[in-house]
Amino acid sequence: MTARTAGWTLRRRVVALLAVVGVLLGASVAVEIAVAAKNRDYTHSVLDRTGPLRAQSQELLSVLVDQETAIRGYALTGDRRDLEPYVQGGEREQQLYRSMRGLIGVYPALARQLDTVEAEAGRWRSTVAEPVIRTTEEQGTTAGRALITEESRQRFDVIRNSVSQLQEGILVEREKGADNIYRTSSMLVLLLVGAALVVAVAGAVLLISLERMVVRPLTGLAEQVREVAKGDFQHRIAGSGPPEFLRLADDVDAMRQKIAKDLAEVREARERIEWVNSQLQKQAEELVRSNRDLEQFAYVASHDLQEPLRKVASFCQLLQRRYAGQLDERADQYIAFAVDGAQRMQRLINDLLAFSRIGRLTTGFTEVDLNEVMGDVAGQTEAARQYADGELTWDALPTIRGEEPLLTNLLANLVSNSIKFRRPDVPPRVHVSARLVGDEWEISCQDNGIGIEPEFADKIFVIFQRLHSKDAYPGTGIGLAIVKKIVEYHGGRVWVDTDTAEGTAIRFTLPALPEDVEAAARAAEQPPAGEATGDEATAGDEPATGEAAGADPVEGGAPVEPADDGGARVEVPRPRGARAEGTDGTQDSDGTKEAVG
Template sequence: MTGKMRPPRGRRPSAWTTRQWLRAGVAASLAVLTVLGMTGAWVLGRTAAISSELVDRRFPAMSTAFRLESALLNQESGIRGYGLTGTPEFLEPYRRGLTDQHTYTAQLTELLDADTRARDDLRRVQDALSTWQERIARPVAASPPGAPPPLTAERAAEAETAFDAVRQAVADQQERLRAERARTRADLAATMRLRNWLFAAIAAVIVLLAGLVFEGLRRGINRPLEQLAADARTVAAGDFGHPITSAGPADLRRLSGEIDFMRRRLLRELAVSEEARRRLDAQTADLQRSNAELEQFAYVASHDLQEPLRKVSSFTQLLQRRYGGQLDAKADQYIGIAVDGANRMQTLINDLLDFSRVGRVHHDPVEVDLEAVMERTLSVLSIGIEEAGASITHDPLPSLVADPTQMGMLWQNLIGNAVKFRRPDRAPEIRVGVAREGELWRFTVTDNGIGIDPEYADKVFVIFQRLHTKDVYPGSGIGLAMCKKIVEFHGGTISVDPEYRDGARISFTLAPEAPPAPSTIAEATRATPEPAP
């Protein structure tokens, strides 16, 4: 019946916990990803270096070499024109070419600083250019203007040969720069291909790792958890004899074992609780029957007490009317005490009946207009209010779903107490306030009467608890206890405001919706017929 855990079939279960498996998997994945990341970083760095060399050195060096060639051609054109004409304007391109030559030579020297062969090419260009300038350009430029310098004709062949050497050196330089640029481009293309293949491999490895991790989690964790959940649902559905399967890492197997231990313990406890429930059902049925009989007895006893009380009250009043003044003063006093006691006993029994009905005998909840209830209450209490000279004001009262009879009893007791417990030296002033407080309505009944000491703030809501003798303030001591019972039946609370000192302030809340349905015991007692008075 209790069952045992089924050991997993096949290979021996691992002693590793879920955390250990996760740590090992994460460590292996991080190691692989670290190697791939370092390789990818190297390839990216290599690609960036080659791109930088191509953009920052090779292309600018080629462009500067072309500009240097243009500057040299300007020098040669200017010297040749001046040598043929002697016109000074031809020296302007020469001088501008000299300035550009120094600028571009400096730029090339900086760009080719790390390339020894390229610096050698630049040096050969400079050497050939120096020979041409020393033998041809400077002597011709130094000749006086006006007539063609005679040196031009004397060194015409040498000038052509010297500048051809310059052109050749420049051509060799440019050819080497083109070759280096093409080589760098080839390196960049090869590195980019390597980068693309490497990142494709990294993506494939990441997908493979993700698949391995997913499959490992599915087999090692998800599948055992699904099996555990399925077994738990079977047990929760009522099959407490179904064993819990143990599978997966060590901690999941321990969890399965603990759940299975709990299942076995619940199975034992259920056997005990089932027996206790059967006994409790029997006791509950006896208690319901006893409560119904007690309430029936209370009603019968209360109504049976009414008849002798009515007789006692009637005959004592008859004695008072017929023989009052014919006997001595002592007899008249005794007759008055008997009449008063019988009347008070009858009032007390009626109040007790009303108190017992609250929460037990109730009408169907309906929409109750508290304004109308207040008007009826003031009409019922009109004689006492007029005799006391009381002033009663109230805020606009809401409508709520409640028992209309109990709402009338609530307002009648609260307003009646405020009028009754007044100061002898001032007329009662009663104020009823209302405000919304969350889901409830908060009501306050404030008067300027004798007040309630804070030490008695809870005592006044206990049945038969009086703070004054009946000779000073008449009553049965049930009114506020009945108010408390009505308010709590309608989902609220009631209390005395201890901070208010100019009289008494009763504060209570009422729910805007109907009170909850009566309990099983209340329904059972409600079904008992109430004898007619």
Template sequence: MSSRPSATEGPFAGWTVRRRLQAGVAAALVVLAVLGSLGGWAMWRTSQLTGELVDRRSPALIASLQVEEALVNQETGVRGYGLSGEADFLQPYEQGVADERAALRRLRPLVQGDTRARADLAAVETLAGRWQERIARPVSTASAGDAVKLAGLRATEGKSTFDALRHAMARQQAHLQTERTAATRDLRRSVTLRNWVFALIALVIVLLAALVFEGLRRTVTGPLDRLGLAAREVAEGRFDRAITGTGPADLRRLASDVESMRLRLVRELESSETSRTLLDEQAADLKRSNAELEQFAYVASHDLQEPLRKVSSFTQLLQRRYGGQLDERADQYIAFAVDGANRMQVLINDLLAFSRVGRVHNDQRSVDLEETLGAVLDSLSVAVEESGAEITHDPLPGVVGDSTQLGMLWQNLLSNAIKFRSPDRAPRIHISCAADGEDWKFAVADNGIGIAPEFQEKVFVLFQRLHTKDAYPGTGIGLAMCKKVVEFHGGTIGIDPGHTPGTRVVFTLPVSPAAPAAAAERETEQ
């Protein structure tokens, strides 16, 4: 299946999911940056107009009104003093002078950037200075009698001068009020614009989120859902379901890989079907072979042993009756016949025992190896006593297996350790046991004649003998039977090459659930 984009998939068909996400994120960041800049400008504009209104226009108008109020207080005090000559009227005048100075200090920096406001302030200060110079200060500094005369003489001039001052202050306040009204109007417009800008930003963000979700649905989640559905159908057994990919290039490549895997599974299934058919045929052949083996075992245990027992019985009878009556060569031939018949009978019995491992003896249950070993030591008591062997062992656990087979395992290992003892020393045999992960690791170590390194693998082969039957009797089946028993129980067996003197046979058996508790209880008892 090709992952090359088709003509209907558009100019972006060759883009991967990562590239599409990068492009989408970059575009979204650009849009958000523009929107953020627009929103920032709207906030800055609103803040600027608010500062203009709050920090300049309104304080300037208030300061102008305070200047007017201070001058009116001065005019009232001077006029009262000029009419009555009472000094109490000078207190409002003096307070008005202080208030005027304070109000002018606040007003001057507020009109620095406004030419008309500066001109209005200059006119007010000029007229106020003329009125104070011609009327207020001369009257306020004169004595009571002189003040009344001077006020009467300059009453007309004072009235006209202060009226001009009132007109100048009214003109200044009108201009300041106009500017304050314009600033308020600009602020309202800026707030409205800011609200619209933020509404637009919210709308664009919502649209951007909708576009992102729709883009992900079309280019990522949708193709993935279709690919997942097709893969699940294949997993449920519809191996004829072809998997086609859509969307970004990497998803199409993934679909192509899954399709390749499906085709390989189809081929493997066809091959496995052929193998299963062949396996069924082999199973039928094996079943037939097992039936023949069962028949052979029956024949070997009954039909073959009967004539063999006759041969053995009559050759032994011939040996007892005619022994010493014939020549020495005849006695030797009769002895050969008796020995051959006996060895043939032992060999057949050993072969039958070997064939029964895993076939006849297969009673899987919990086995206490302490009891099994005790029974084997009882059966070997004569050989142990004759050889002077000393047999020791660690606490042995319980395992799951066939007690008969495990008894044969101990029987063969211990009898071999006794049989192949060194003529120079009494046999010393020790059985060790230790936990090794999920297995029990056993070892049967002796101080006998040992096994040469080149033969340590061969001794587990059926009928493999390292000594003549005259030196050490046996059929060469014992260790092969041990290997079969251990492997039937899921373990391994081998010779420890580093053990000297003598031989150390190491084998493992799986840990049963009850084994650790049994071993711990036995260690406590000891």
């Protein structure tokens, strides 16, 4: 046990104090019980012994007096009726003797005095009363009166004196009992007062002990804690009082040290965060400056660079038309290189400007019907489809929130890519479909083209990334980068489905309208009555094949090469019960919209 925890604990001190108080109160209670028992005995003696004895002694004297009076009356009259009080008094006298002996047994002196009274009464009866009765009966009243002398009166006075002494003894015993009752009652009061004093002293000691051992140490500890709470985390908390409070102070101080350590770490982390924020602020300012420079570059590229580039291209074309065949073959080749380079530079600048404007020049989101968008796309790609003898079909597409020009550019790039990256001697077939997945529409553009290897699936969305030479497939390689940026601007994602068996399938997601999600949820909870089999239930999710228009089925999809003109294509399964709309082409009986080149 350490020095801080040695000594009596608060619990031990309180238990010791309560034990002492309990012993004192227990002893006081035991003495009070004994004194109360004595008091009860004394009260019983006064009420149930000396009181009745006093009354019965008085009655005994009255009975003896009645007997003496009856003897005198009988001696005067000789009438036997005058002896009735004597006879009845004698019987009553014996009853009183028996009753008094039952009560007087605890008083030996009074018992002897009662015996004296009985003996004196018996001698008076044998020497005075009985002779008077016989003489009166035998010789007459004169002879009977002659026996009643001064001596006989003195004998009865002896009885009277004995009864008086008996009464005095009873009175003395009664007074003794009353004194004992008063004494024991006083002792009970003193004991109660003593118990009250013990309780009061114990309470005072307990209060003083609590003040010294609990209140003061806790107050001191609370003041130190408040100092720490004010911010002085280096203030050491020292305890006082019993060992429990010393341990509590140590625990609180340990908590203070941990808080101080954590605060120091937080302070360091905050300083690091402030430094990082300052760096981020600098980077943000640099980014703002870079964006301004980029906007300035876009302005220059769209105006200042375009003008000399157009002039170079125009004069190169004039040279090509005017002097073609007049110079040597190498000069014609140089002029062709210059014209091609100027034209490719113009396409690069235009594509780069289109890529940089996505998300910056906005017209605001509105509800866009993708069926109408596909109609516009079909019109834009009609020439390319006619040239390649291609076919474009689409299922009924949803209405989503977005910017119609950007969505048109998105789908036009995908369709153009599918037409451009076709297989030799195989007419291109492009199909666009959609299906609801959770709270998003998954839209697919699938073709029967050359496809793309899985290891190149992520590279095709990188700006200016090309997988083929410009001689094999012309273009700037920015089309799918524009597609990715438009999809992400609308809150979706785009990827290449590498599991298609033929061609390429590019899929992207767009957030669905809440009413479409709710309608799909209700339809899932209550399937149509005519939906009998699983094949029928999934029929609407399969892409349309375009067979009504004479197109070959489009199965699966393969990776697509980046489009030089921004073209790309995506395929998504058509949602059940969707309506097919469009401005170009015809609508088949199965709901597939077709545009044939």
